[in-house]
Amino acid sequence: MKRHALSTRLWHWINAASLVVLFMSGLNISNAHRRLYWGEWGFAPEQAWLHVARFPGWATIPGYYSLAKARDWHVLFAWIFALSLLLFLIAALVNGHLRRDFAARREEWRLASIRADLAAHLRLRFESRSGKYNFLQKTSYSLVIFILLPLMILTGMAMSPGMDAAWPFLSQMFGGRQSARSIHFIVAWALFAFTVGHVLLVLLNKPIGNLLAMFTGGRIDETA
Amino acid sequence: MKRRNVLAGLAAAFTAGCAKVGESETFSALVDGAERLHRGAHRLLGGRPAMAREYSPADISPYFRGNGNTDIETDFYRAHQASNFAEWRLEVRGLVDRPLCLAMDQIRALPQRTQITRHDCVEGWSAIGQWTGPQLSTILDAAGLQEEARFIVFRCADDFRGVPYYESCDLDDAFHPQTLIAHELNGEPLPVRNGAPLRLRIERHLGYKHAKYLTGIEAVASLGQIGEGQGGYWEDRGYQWYAGI
Numbered sequence: 263m264k265r266h267a268l269s270t271r272l273w274h275w276i277n278a279a280s281l282v283v284l285f286m287s288g289l290n291i292s293n294a295h296r297r298l299y300w301g302e303w304g305f306a307p308e309q310a311w312l313h314v315a316r317f318p319g320w321a322t323i324p325g326y327y328s329l330a331k332a333r334d335w336h337v338l339f340a341w342i343f344a345l346s347l348l349l350f351l352i353a354a355l356v357n358g359h360l361r362r363d364f365a366a367r368r369e370e371w372r373l374a375s376i377r378a379d380l381a382a383h384l385r386l387r388f389e390s391r392s393g394k395y396n397f398l399q400k401t402s403y404s405l406v407i408f409i410l411l412p413l414m415i416l417t418g419m420a421m422s423p424g425m426d427a428a429w430p431f432l433s434q435m436f437g438g439r440q441s442a443r444s445i446h447f448i449v450a451w452a453l454f455a456f457t458v459g460h461v462l463l464v465l466l467n468k469p470i471g472n473l474l475a476m477f478t479g480g481r482i483d484e485t486a
Numbered sequence: 487m488k489r490r491n492v493l494a495g496l497a498a499a500f501t502a503g504c505a506k507v508g509e510s511e512t513f514s515a516l517v518d519g520a521e522r523l524h525r526g527a528h529r530l531l532g533g534r535p536a537m538a539r540e541y542s543p544a545d546i547s548p549y550f551r552g553n554g555n556t557d558i559e560t561d562f563y564r565a566h567q568a569s570n571f572a573e574w575r576l577e578v579r580g581l582v583d584r585p586l587c588l589a590m591d592q593i594r595a596l597p598q599r600t601q602i603t604r605h606d607c608v609e610g611w612s613a614i615g616q617w618t619g620p621q622l623s624t625i626l627d628a629a630g631l632q633e634e635a636r637f638i639v640f641r642c643a644d645d646f647r648g649v650p651y652y653e654s655c656d657l658d659d660a661f662h663p664q665t666l667i668a669h670e671l672n673g674e675p676l677p678v679r680n681g682a683p684l685r686l687r688i689e690r691h692l693g694y695k696h697a698k699y700l701t702g703i704e705a706v707a708s709l710g711q712i713g714e715g716q717g718g719y720w721e722d723r724g725y726q727w728y729a730g731i
Contacts, residue, residue, distance in 0.1 A: 286501065295610035302541070302604060305551040305611035320494050324508055325501035329608065330724030331508055337731050338520040423606050424525070424730025427690045428532025430539045439604065439612050 264479035265394070267357055273350035274476055277411075280343035281453065283323060283335055284414075288450055290322035290332035298447055302438035311444070344415045351407070363394050364404050370397045388467045394482070406456055410449050417446040525728040528690075529658075538664055538689035541602040547613045550605070550671055552679025555644040555651065558699060563643055570675075571683035576667070580639070580704035583630030590669070590683060596620035599666055607693040608725065617687045618670035623661045625703065631657075634707045637717070640686050641702035646719065653697040654709055654717040654727075655688055664689040667700065691729040694720045 266274075297310035304310065319325045323335050354360045369375060379397045382388070388396070395403065419425045420433035420442035436442040464472050474480065507513050528536075566574050571590060578586040600618045626638070638660040642651040659665055666687040669676055676682040681698025688695050695718070709715060714722035721727045 282500075283504070286497075286504075291610070295607070297611075299611075302545065303547050303612040303614045305547075305607075305613050320498040320501060323501055323504045325498065325505055328724070330720075333608075333726065333731075334513075334517040334724070335504070335508070337524060337726070338517050341520055341523060421606075422524070422528070422731050423538065423692060424528035424690050424728075425531070427536040427538045427730075428528050439606065443610060 263482050265475050265482050266479050267353070267359060268479065269350060269353035269357070270359060271476055271479060273346050273353075276342065276346045277350070280339045280346065281457070283339045284343060285450060285454060286321060286323040287332040287335035287339070289317035290324070290327065291329060291336060292447065293317055293322070293327055294329045298444045299440040300437065300444060301440055302433075304440045314447070340415075340418060343411075347407075347411055347415070364400055364407075366397055366400045370400070386466050388463070402456065402459075406453070410453055410456070413449045414446065414453070417442040417449065421446065521726050521728050521731070524731045528730055535662070536690070538603055541604065541614055543602065543616070545614050546602060546616060546672060550613050550615045550677075550680055551607075551611065552677070553607055553609075553693065555646070555698065556679035558644050560643075563699075567678065567682070574683050576684060576700060577641075577702040578625060578629045578704075579702065580706050581632040581635040582626075582705050583632060584628070586625070586629050588625070593620060593667065593669060593684070596624050599663070600670075601664055601666070601687070601689070603664070603687070603689050605693055605696070608720075608729070616670075616672050617666055617668040618673070619666040619668035619684075619687070621663060622665045622667055622686075622703075623663070625667065626660060626705070629705075631705055635705035637706050637709055639704040639706055639709070639712055640697040640700060641704060642697050643699040643701050649719065651697060651699075651719045652713055653686065653695055653719070654706075654712070655691075655695065659688055659690070662688075662690070667703075692731075694718070694725060695729040 292314055293316055296314040296316060297304070297307065298312040298314060299305075299309050300311055307313070319327075322332065324331050351360075370379075376397055382396070383398055388399075416432060417436060419429070420436055421439055426433050426439065433439045433442050436445055471480070574590050576586075576588045576593060578588065597620060598618055599621055600616060602614065602616045604612050604614050606612045622638070635657070637654050637656060640653045640655075642653075644651045655665075664687065668685050668687045669683055671677060671680055676685060681696075681700070684700040685698040686696050686700060706712065709717040709727075713719065716722045717727040718725070
């Protein structure tokens, strides 16, 4: 049996590419107005809760300041990002990936078990005892797939004036348009932090094999 | 070599690649497709007459930020400013049966709508204000739109380095109940920084669509012959014509 289903592998790389484009074009968009506010409105320095640094050209798409071009990249890849996530979730529901690999079993929720998992992680030992993923992997992947990624889509939609007229409850749910914008920014950096940790852990644990498996599908080791 | 430099180099190479892709025609076709998809999704999910949210007087921002051009330094505008815009005219022309030239008094005598809405700038900030003015649909009905008219073009007194500002919208937005020719902000005549004496309110769009310092309204069959053909000053400079995203 393959370790990663084809749908998982396809989504993983489409999602990785869209996140990179969305993040870097998002930094360019952030440069257009480098302050964040809470509530419905905000435009002046004294209303801001955060003054954001200017992001340098090498970190943005395009590599120079252009709000128009950055928005082109952002609204195009928003579709690719949102639709691929939707299709992946449907596939993962159908092929049992969600039920089998994401739901933590009851015994995994015990404090001693979580502590043991954490200790193993810190010693860079990643073999799980039950199923494909260990507890920390299950919770962090679930957090990303079920909470952070959907939050990016919903807060993004909440900022659009056309969408706000169609579905006003979206921005109200986040406490106003400027709150949605702030949450969009915070979650983007949370996803950046996850990606750094994710890549680091792959590099520390059989990087070549793990990376190849995400292309070829790999094999589940029956003796484990 | 420092790892930081390698990463920065990689990122720079990636963004340079993106810049190449970004200049291609295929990319601009994809972007136009995405824009239409967003517009289609908004209309599908909300229906054509979806209304922008309206707020209560308590929600109004302490003042309303002005952006883009916040004044016009021409003799023409200064003269009108000196007379409190008493002689300002709004021309209605193009594909209409009865071209109009409306004086401010005539505009104030039309049925008025007052709405408290949120203004979202493409840069990211928002402000809430109360706008008063006739609905654009009232004016268009008075002028009588001809069959071939597909778009409404808004002409303005301001310019950027000699290039006049203009905007345009489709008939769905032109006849939307919240689309106003506003002459009041928060119960006062429109301040100069917000587009005195007349500005467009087109509530389901970002700020650049809300043309200020209006001098004319023109019904047209296509946008190709106007400005650089993209339907607005900022659209001609790469911004999306559908400003609802």
